[in-house]
Amino acid sequence: MCYLLPIPPNYLIIERIMDGYPFKEIESKWIQRWTEENTYSINLDDSSNKKYVLIMICYPSEKKLHIGHWLAYGPADTYARFKKMQGYRILEPMGFDAFGLPAENYAIKNGVHPATTTRNSVKTIRKQLKKMGAMYDWDKQIDTSTPEYYKWTQWLFLQLFKTGAAYQKRSPVNWCPNCMTVLANEQVLGDGTCERCDTMVETRDMNQWFFRITDFADELLEGLDQIDWPESTKSRQRHWIGRSEGSEIEFLIDDREDKIVTFTTRPDTLYGVTYVVLAPEHKLVTNIVTDGQREEVNEYIKASRLKSDIERMTLDREKTGVFSGAYAINPVNNRRVPIWIADYVLATYGTGAVMAVPSHDQRDYEFSSNYKLPQKWVINPSKSDEIPEQDSAYTAYGVMTNSDNFDGMDSKAGGKAVTKWLEERGAGRLSINYRLRDWSISRQRYWGGPIPIIHCPNCGPVAVPEEDLPVILPEDIENFKPEGTSPLGAIQSFTDVSCPECGKVAKRDADTMDTFVDSSWYFLKYPSVDFSDKPFDDERTKNWLPVDVYVGGPEHATGHLIYARYITKYLHSKGMLNFNEPFQKMVHQGIVTHNGQRMSKSKGNMVDPDEFMDLYGSDCLRLYIMFMGDFTAGGDWSDKGIVGIRRFQSKIWRLVHTWAKPLDDVKASNSSPDPELNRILNHSIREITADLDDFQFNTPISRLMEFYAAINSYSTNKALNKSFLKYAINSFLTLLEPFAPHQAEELWEIMGNDGYVFDQKWLSFDEKAIEQATVTIAVQVKGKLAGQVQSPKGVSEDVVMSKALEIPKVSRLIDGKEIRKSIYIQDKILNLVV
Numbered sequence: 001m002c003y004l005l006p007i008p009p010n011y012l013i014i015e016r017i018m019d020g021y022p023f024k025e026i027e028s029k030w031i032q033r034w035t036e037e038n039t040y041s042i043n044l045d046d047s048s049n050k051k052y053v054l055i056m057i058c059y060p061s062e063k064k065l066h067i068g069h070w071l072a073y074g075p076a077d078t079y080a081r082f083k084k085m086q087g088y089r090i091l092e093p094m095g096f097d098a099f100g101l102p103a104e105n106y107a108i109k110n111g112v113h114p115a116t117t118t119r120n121s122v123k124t125i126r127k128q129l130k131k132m133g134a135m136y137d138w139d140k141q142i143d144t145s146t147p148e149y150y151k152w153t154q155w156l157f158l159q160l161f162k163t164g165a166a167y168q169k170r171s172p173v174n175w176c177p178n179c180m181t182v183l184a185n186e187q188v189l190g191d192g193t194c195e196r197c198d199t200m201v202e203t204r205d206m207n208q209w210f211f212r213i214t215d216f217a218d219e220l221l222e223g224l225d226q227i228d229w230p231e232s233t234k235s236r237q238r239h240w241i242g243r244s245e246g247s248e249i250e251f252l253i254d255d256r257e258d259k260i261v262t263f264t265t266r267p268d269t270l271y272g273v274t275y276v277v278l279a280p281e282h283k284l285v286t287n288i289v290t291d292g293q294r295e296e297v298n299e300y301i302k303a304s305r306l307k308s309d310i311e312r313m314t315l316d317r318e319k320t321g322v323f324s325g326a327y328a329i330n331p332v333n334n335r336r337v338p339i340w341i342a343d344y345v346l347a348t349y350g351t352g353a354v355m356a357v358p359s360h361d362q363r364d365y366e367f368s369s370n371y372k373l374p375q376k377w378v379i380n381p382s383k384s385d386e387i388p389e390q391d392s393a394y395t396a397y398g399v400m401t402n403s404d405n406f407d408g409m410d411s412k413a414g415g416k417a418v419t420k421w422l423e424e425r426g427a428g429r430l431s432i433n434y435r436l437r438d439w440s441i442s443r444q445r446y447w448g449g450p451i452p453i454i455h456c457p458n459c460g461p462v463a464v465p466e467e468d469l470p471v472i473l474p475e476d477i478e479n480f481k482p483e484g485t486s487p488l489g490a491i492q493s494f495t496d497v498s499c500p501e502c503g504k505v506a507k508r509d510a511d512t513m514d515t516f517v518d519s520s521w522y523f524l525k526y527p528s529v530d531f532s533d534k535p536f537d538d539e540r541t542k543n544w545l546p547v548d549v550y551v552g553g554p555e556h557a558t559g560h561l562i563y564a565r566y567i568t569k570y571l572h573s574k575g576m577l578n579f580n581e582p583f584q585k586m587v588h589q590g591i592v593t594h595n596g597q598r599m600s601k602s603k604g605n606m607v608d609p610d611e612f613m614d615l616y617g618s619d620c621l622r623l624y625i626m627f628m629g630d631f632t633a634g635g636d637w638s639d640k641g642i643v644g645i646r647r648f649q650s651k652i653w654r655l656v657h658t659w660a661k662p663l664d665d666v667k668a669s670n671s672s673p674d675p676e677l678n679r680i681l682n683h684s685i686r687e688i689t690a691d692l693d694d695f696q697f698n699t700p701i702s703r704l705m706e707f708y709a710a711i712n713s714y715s716t717n718k719a720l721n722k723s724f725l726k727y728a729i730n731s732f733l734t735l736l737e738p739f740a741p742h743q744a745e746e747l748w749e750i751m752g753n754d755g756y757v758f759d760q761k762w763l764s765f766d767e768k769a770i771e772q773a774t775v776t777i778a779v780q781v782k783g784k785l786a787g788q789v790q791s792p793k794g795v796s797e798d799v800v801m802s803k804a805l806e807i808p809k810v811s812r813l814i815d816g817k818e819i820r821k822s823i824y825i826q827d828k829i830l831n832l833v834v
């Protein structure tokens with residue numbers, strides 16, 4: 001091999017630092033070489049045996065990488081290297097999801113333009129990532145904030161717009177008063193706060209853009225059965241989509257022409273209805289409120305306006321409401337029940353109206369207790385007729401009671417019968433509801449891709465012609481602070497245009513797209529980054545997608561991971577993709593805490609990877625992160641053990657240094673192996689291979705340590721077979737490569753091997769070498785069989801003896817007596833005489 005750079009002879013480096021391992025020189029040497037030789041660049045025209053290993057795009061919300069990035073990226077790269085050595089053509093790209101709130105908030109806080117801060121962070125992070133030594137193909141990187149990329153995000157928007165899948169609607173939306181923007185439901189946490197800033201999210205009526213993700217609710221559910229994802233994430237998506245089968249039941253309003261349509265999953269409880277509830281935003285509210293109640297009702301509506309749906313849905317909230325003054329008629333028994341207005345009923349779910357059954361629904365139970373409304377028991381657990389004292393709702397199915405002709409029916413079947421009865425009278429029908437809402441995508445913020453729409457007083461919203469894309473986000477502006485409307489709205493040179501259809505004076509849409517739109521399709525762009533005239537190339541996409549393995553955090557379960565699936569299904573439905581699930585296999589890294597708490601800047605418990613990089617180097621940090629715990633389970637961060645890993649690296653370094661010269665002329669061979677070392681060698685290969693396939697990284701490192709110790713002890717053997725020793729060392733380095741790429745490469749070279757260890761074939765193992773070398777030795781005490789010892793072939797009597805004495809039955813039979821004599825037949829029997 002010929003290198004362009006003068007590289008210091010390896011022996012010199014070793015001589016200089018005898019027991020320490022000079023990681024700094026070695027790691028920078030290899031990074032430089034990989035960069036110069038473009039080692040990790042992959043020609044995408046050849047997709048034979050491809051594997052697309054994707055790590056979630058980097059979100060540069062701060063200046064630099066934090067330990068969380070390392071925790072995911074390091075092991076993912078180890079997996080990719082392993083697969084590369086197994087003979088796959090690996091596409092492992094990296095990019096930057098550089099638009100978005102956190103990056104923008106960071107810029108605002110520092111009084112610097114977000115374009116400046118973001119580009120600087122991207123630069124710094126890219127440098128850090130290069131030091132990590134991952135096999136990213138930097139020729140294929142993406143930055144979602146560049147016009148070359150967002151041009152195609154805007155193109156995607158236009159496809160959706162032209163097919164009616166992107167639409168504008170005035171509706172109540174989540175509003176974060178601190179971030180001054182609309183948020184999607186997916187961005188509001190379970191307690192009703194903003195996922196970015198913890199502020200309580202409010203509701204505002206606004207004209208917003210939505211993507212019709214609900215059109216794909218059933219496909220999104222069904223697709224989950226075909227993909228290899230963690231069950232917990234699938235079930236969170238199922239829950240988020242929330243398919244619910246039930247019935248619509250109509251209640252006429254007493255004294256009025258109108259009727260209220262309720263949605264219920266329990267038509268079997270219809271006889272137990274004691275009141276009806278409308279959501280405060282329900283359109284009938286103003287019609288039915290009686291004059292006496294109007295003021296109180298208006299006050300209540302105003303107050304509930306401020307609360308987000310997610311806050312209103314929380315179960316342990318105090319349930320409040322007001323009486324409307326009006327009454328409704330239960331279709332099944334013509335009973336008159338009061339109509340209430342309460343915000344525990346959401347306008348956006350079902351029909352926005354509920355038939356309340358306090359005895360059998362917990363929310364209704366609490367509400368009725370607060371307002372002294374009657375409760376009526378209609379479902380018995382069994383046939384017994386006793387009505388119990390209730391202190392909570394009885395919500396299970398059972399037997400219908402107090403329900404006229406339906407009495408005694410099993411309540412599941414009874415519910416169907418009730419619906420059928422209603423259907424015959426035109427007062428009810430089966431109905432399916434979803435919890436999933438259309439995806440709100442417009443943001444009143446500066447740092448995002450502009451929405452490519454022009455509003456014309458004549459023609460309405462008009463698509464920007466595709467040939468005019470991208471609509472450039474103006475960067476030479478001073479005031480990018482959020483003020484409730486998009487800062488772009490104040491820039492006349494941006495907004496004032498003529499309508500592409502009629503030529504009249506018109507205005508650009510001033511909102512920008514949520515960053516989740518940017519990341520909903522980025523995995524399609526990587527294999528096609530070299531095509532600037534289209535978002536993705538058909539051939540490339542066919543050859544390289546879908547993604548084979550996707551690695552990223554579980555917190556994206558009901559956000560990015562649903563959006564990306566939706567966009568894929570949408571494009572598939574339009575014939576633009578030949579697959580309908582983007583990520584075949586999904587792996588989540590576990591959450592790593594620090595002193596038991598989630599790492600965050602505000603808690604001041606962040607771990608800075610650079611410190612460790614400086615002290616120990618990239619391989620060491622990567623090894624340590626993997627060794628520390630289970631990749632998918634996560635755990636608590638501690639740096640206590642990192643020195644141990646460092647010591648391990650030094651030991652490997654010394655072993656190779658000691659043997660490189662003496663083995664210089666020896667040919668590596670396993671034709672006459674030492675059985676015990678050969679057993680460990682093959683066992684290591686078998687276990688490491690299986691574990692890596694399983695995204696297990698800690699156990700393989702233990703195997704490597706064992707393997708090292710076995711080589712080391714064999715190397716002290718007087719009758720050692722040098723060819724086999726060399727074979728074992730080279731095998732060790734091959735197995736080490738995915739875990740410590742810089743060190744393995746250096747040692748491979750020191751051993752005088754040709755080429756890169758990275759280009760070696762992953763090793764296969766010989767099951768026989770593992771089995772054969774293990775023997776079962778019978779242990780006899782006083783001529784009686786007392787147990788067995790499993791041991792490597794050729795084991796000494798001492799070792800068998802000490803293992804035998806650990807067997808409870810053996811020690812029982814010896815019973816504290818002195819062992820007078822022992823007869824050992826090599827690898828067969830140990831006979832003890834007491």
Ligand code: ANZ
Pocket residue numbers: 244263264265266269279344345346347348349350351352353354355356357360361395433
């Ligand atoms: C009467 C009833 C009786 C109910 C009973 C439950 C138990 P899922 O499963 O989530 O679909 N509901 C309907 N629309 C609602 C809305 N807009 N806001 C709040 N709650 C609403 O839940 C369906 C149940 O949630 C419906 O069935 C309704 O209460 C309530 F023993 O109707 B049920």
Ligand code: ZN
Pocket residue numbers: 176177178179180194195196197198199
């Ligand atoms: Zn916020």
